[in-house]
Amino acid sequence: MADIVRAAINEQTSAVIDAVRMEIHSTVSELRTEFAAMSATQVTISTRLTQIEERIAAVEEVCKDLGLLLSRVWHCHRHHVTTTNFITDPETLISKSGDFELGFFSPTNSTYRYVGIWYAKISACSVIWVANRNKPLKSLSGTLTISEDGNLVVLDEQKKIIWSSNITVSVFNSSAQLLDSGNLVLQENKTGTNIWESFQHPADTLVPKMKLSTNVRTSKKVQLTSWTNQSDPSIGAFSIGIDVFNLPEISIWNGGSRYWRSGPWNSQVFIGIPSMNSVFLDGFSLTDDQEGTFYVSFAFSNESILSNFVLNGQGNIVQNYSNNGANWEVEWVALETECDVYGKCGAFGICNSKSSPICNCLVGTPLQCERVTSDVEKGKKDGFSKLKMMKVPYFVNRSSVFEDECRDQCLKNCSCRAYAYDTGIGCMSWTRDLIDFQKFSVRGVDLYVHLADSELDSKAVEVKVVIAITMTIGTLFFAIGTFTLWRCMAKRKGKIHQACAKFSGESKPEDGMNQVKLLELPIFSFEDLSSATNNFHQSYKLGQGGFGPVYWGKLLQGQEIAVKRLSRASGQGLEEFMNEVVVISKLQYRNLVRLLGGCVEGEEKLLIYEYMLNKSLDVFLFDPSKQELLDWRQRFQIIEGIGQGLLYLHRDSRLRIIHRDLKASNILLDEDLNPKISDFGMARIFGGNEDQANTNRVVGTYGYMSPEYAMEGKFSEKSDIFSFGVLLLEIVSGRRNNSFYHDEKATSLVEFVWKMWNANKIAAFVDPVISEPCNEIEILRCIHVGLLCVQDFAKDRPTVTLAISMLKSEIVDLPRPKQPAFTVTQIATDTASQSQQRGCSINNVTVTMVQVGSY
Incomplete structure (x- = not known):
């Protein structure tokens, strides 16, 4: 990238210099000719000198344009602040995406200067962060630079520090960078570690991916504080952050007094905000790290829509959004009526x-229990x-x-x-x-x-009257509706009822549902699906899983689909089939494959999914001819997408889902290579307070299964985290986890990376396709997180929320990983021997071999 920028600068500079050279050469040539013929003309010397001065002025204008061009090209392509590459007023620094700009500004109706960050593409002034809020510059001579001790500082015209990042430990090789998220980070250059960031010291604006937090043990908080007014960004009277009194919620304070609150968080919404809808569900999350700290953040799936929350000087939190990138529109405000003020009615x-x-x-x-009991009051x-x-x-x-x-x-x-x-x-x-x-x-x-x-x-009489009227009207409408529905559905879905009833008798209480409501799904006829797949022709076959084959199909309307057909030879098929209906019919998320419908006719049981053009991740990742199509940016995007899908299953969906078979062949890729988690036949639903379960029937794929699950049948969210860690290491290395079985130095990918990590030879682990210096820091962090996810004991592994934060460098200091669980072969042997010694039922482990994809 640096070479491209340098080449562009050289090309534009050369063009301007050539223009100047030609102008000067032309002027000199004309002067020689004119003076040689001076005696033959009537032009006076003074007149000619005037003409020469005009030509010189024209050359000076060209030189001025050259200087402006060089300045513009230079400042548009630099994204770092160092001791030698500092910013002086009115220079700016722009993020790589061009979305945010850092520099000096003056608020409305003010001549004071401040260092801030604002939206570069929004016409209206939209400052999201201010450095020297309480110490403005009084002239246009400010400088933003790195001090000798490594701090980011703002200097006045006398080179005195008026603001500092205040890092207590001196760092002698640091630089500041404005990220595409709008976060200004101060990094230690040697390790790439973030030692300070503006997101940890916000002003009045919450932007996507920024986190507000509070630690109930240390009382440390990251919260927004309002400006004093529109012309003064100094800290105002109002603040907003996470308030925890048994349950976390968001509160606005006016000084030390509570002014507004959101109501408690219920894992999806703040129940005191009635307008909080699916738009918020897509982006908001509140996380408890189980160590005393609560985090809240938001990020929308459609990144083209700009949005933020601003705490204004009147104590109201306002959500702004922009579709066109030109102007802001107000989407929501916290305080709409007087009733929204805390304790308005006492x-x-x-x-x-x-x-x-x-x-x-x-x-x-x-x-009654507070009164003095008397004979009259007894029994009430x-x-x-x-x-x-x-x-x-x-x-x-x-x-x-x-x-x-x-x-x-x-x-x-x-x-x-x-x-x-x-x-x-x-x-x-x-x-x-x-x-x-x-x-x-x-x-x-x-x-x-x-x-x-x-x-x-x-109130008894009033209630009885209301109940009587309601029941009479409701019963009448219910009877009419039920009869009509029965007549319409009886013939078409009679066999589906039979299948559901059969499964209901076999369902397990821990699955979280006693009946399967297959009627909620769109129903396809077997005839239509057979036609769509050319009678399930072998050439239409996409893959083969433990459930049965998967076929490509095309409906009469032209829609492409993937059809999973229950294999009659599969002893586990019916249970997996109905389990997948239970689980996935309740889930809708961009990183989960979408179930379109089902079919149950006679012995045939089929599920219909959206078709994924690029099949599954393993097709690209482990094929030497296709590996190069996945550069590091694409791979990291896939890792993030899988993490977000897992976060939805574990934390954000209505149900808590443990997938139990997360692997490369179960990650499908759409036409843009966005990942979608698939194959929920082995998934389990957890109850509200349930965080671990046991099973006598271990299902999944060796190499991806956590040791406590493979050996003891215990599974939890941390089981999926183990699988996610293995998957992450596969994506970085481009090698299958089991591709080391015949290697004398390691029995698995996990063991190999552990040996390379301890020997400081981790470069040998990275896929050569992505092994470039510019990716090194991010790749090393991914390997580090992968090793944390595959640690032997479940308690040592991070939650999916922490893992995602680690991957995004939102958590700066990562703990050192402990020895992972990599004795895959021994686990398989031990599991079988333990089953025989204890006389327990034999664990059934399915090893899924997929050709091109699994749904």
């Missing part, structure tokens, strides 16, 4: 912006008043019991003021004053307020 006050007045108090008398019971679509109060307590137990717990506790239940959170209850709860017009949570029996009796 303790036990319900706020409803649709009513007048907006505040109403809860009516209540002492609970307290109960609950149901408030629908509510923002739940603050000071929540959480327990993992089911909804019925949640109610009973609150009923028995005189201190319990109310309870609520959310499937993503579990049981919530309140023992303090109920504060900051409001009525929503959509969504929200049902809040059950603990009331005395006398308060409940007054």
